[in-house]
């Protein structure tokens with residue numbers, strides 16, 4: 001076949017694939033629309049039968065109004081000419097009447113929806129300001145389009161045998177010609193149409209000719225690439241080691257890369273013979289510390305199975321300085337063999353700390369991120385914790401005995417407990433004297449979920465929390481829990497809650513002045529806030545003690561295994577909170593300043609609106 005005819009054949013195939021794809025697209029779109037409207041009708045009829053008054057109203061913006069450009073800012077006079085037509089339906093779906101109402105046009109470029117749209121006092125500009133810096137994703141493939149494309153791909157591949165490569169080409173061509181945003185099937189192991197679809201619960205569309213979904217080869221890291229496998233796997237879990245949630249949505253920030261730095265091979269800090277200094281007592285597994293000098297130089301390990309070598313090699317990349325006695329247990333080998341193999345693999349030179357492996361992005365350090373680098377946590381290693389003047393915590397990748405880590409207490413006596421003084425709960429891994437591991441220690445209340453029974457009932461300011469029994473001073477009443485908000489969400493919620501004069505947001509910014517120096521900056525959630533409006537426990541009903549009450553409680557921000565949490569306790573200064581008394585705490589002047597300012601602004605806005613109308 002000549003070169004020209006080969007080209008022609010390829011062109012012909014592309015053209016027929018394109019026609020086929022267009023045809024399939026048309027079919028799938030028609031089937032999907034039919035399914036969707038049947039689905040919507042079913043929903044609507046269930047609403048009618050439930051007799052919901054809302055179901056008899058529908059809103060529609062007349063089409064000619066959609067053409068008008070949105071006005072740059074709040075357009076109170078509706079100059080852009082946008083109207084909303086309100087149609088009233090009876091229970092048979094017949095229109096009873098229709099009225100046209102002018103609508104305000106906001107340049108809502110970023111906000112998904114506007115709260116209190118009918119309330120002229122809502123601070124729209126302030127609310128929209130909090131969305132600054134966000135933008136639409138231009139090439140977003142909508143969820144409906146994704147379902148349609150997935151089905152098109154399935155039919156092309158299963159019914160017509162088109163290869164994944166050709167499908168990619170023809171989808172691109174079709175998308176470009178018809179201006180349909182599209183994804184290629186696989187862009188990386190974490191992006192592309194197939195990956196996006198695998199992340200969703202697809203709607204249960206009943207396609208006329210449903211087959212099993214296509215299986216396209218997915219790429220996995222090379223089985224010999226230990227770090228590739230670890231780094232692919234760790235993304236499935238929450239980076240916070242205290243959390244056991246897979247695909248956790250609470251602790252994972254938008255900046256995954258920074259929050260969970262990939263694991264990298266560690267450089268050994270000790271020469272093999274220097275490991276002898278780390279052994280106090282020889283282990284019972286043919287301990288290397290008992291080897292004669294001659295035997296130490298013998299590096300013939302002929303009898304060692306290959307699988308043992310492979311396992312040890314992998315572990316040495318992650319923990320090169322682990323004691324041979326411990327490694328021997330993990331690898332099911334004798335301690336002497338571990339020692340000899342380590343010597344063979346890593347040599348016997350004293351290692352100097354390697355150059356910086358982790359380049360940290362300083363501009364993004366607002367969020368808490370654990371440190372991850374080789375060598376000790378010092379200025380030479382670009383250690384994030386060192387730079388931020390904070391302690392290393394459990395999520396950091398440094399050794400357990402890193403000097404920047406809080407050492408834990410070695411005391412069973414509460415006034416002497418270093419952890420209490422530093423506003424930390426005792427650490428089950430470090431505080432052995434008080435037996436924190438088995439939760440015998442009294443400084444583990446938040447970890448144990450300890451709380452006091454609180455009665456919730458009407459108070460002077462809406463609902464309030466009341467002591468259900470006499471409470472001794474210093475008693476942990478409970479933990480202030482709710483949704484963990486990032487700064488941006490916090491700003492948005494704050495505007496809404498202040499407007500409603502009901503605010504359940506509690507910040508982590510404040511820290512008691514006597515706290516450990518690590519307190520102000522460190523913590524997995526430093527800089528975040530807790531919002532108890534929609535989720536919480538009875539501590540959300542503690543009102544403010546203004547004017548000063550005799551039974552004020554205190555809020556303490558406590559470190560629990562590297563995370564900041566909010567404990568509410570009865571004040572140390574007071575003898576006892578009696579049964580039936582209202583439990584209150586001080587919200588702080590700032591809280592009320594914000595709320596009052598807002599109330600004043602609202603009043604002024606009403607007055608201005610009224611004057612303008614007149």
Ligand SMILES: C[S@@+](CC[C@H](N)C(=O)[O-])C[C@H]1O[C@@H](n2cnc3c(N)ncnc32)[C@H](O)[C@@H]1O
Pocket residue numbers: 461462463464501502503504540541542543544545546547
């Ligand atoms: C965390 S909530 C407390 C529970 C609230 N009373 C309820 O009914 O859900 C805080 C809100 O309670 C009200 N509040 C609490 N203490 C108050 C006080 N001393 N004076 C006026 N309002 C107060 C305010 O509306 C405030 O935004």
